[in-house]
Amino acid sequence: MKKVIISDKEYQWDNLTDEVKQLVQSIQSIEIEVNREKQLLASLNQARILLTAELKRSILKKKSGI
Numbered sequence: 034m035k036k037v038i039i040s041d042k043e044y045q046w047d048n049l050t051d052e053v054k055q056l057v058q059s060i061q062s063i064e065i066e067v068n069r070e071k072q073l074l075a076s077l078n079q080a081r082i083l084l085t086a087e088l089k090r091s092i093l094k095k096k097s098g099i
Contacts, residue, residue: 034047037049
């Protein structure tokens, strides 16, 4: 039987009301979306770091006349 932990207390899924089940599922959906957005943000930050490094290399290359 599926169990759910809410505020450090364990509940049996089948004993929850439909309203509470819907709220739990909504929270789970939000958590999934937050994790996706965190992954996207991490990827964008990594791209920014790489592009900044490339920019610095390009500037140094131009200064050195290469």
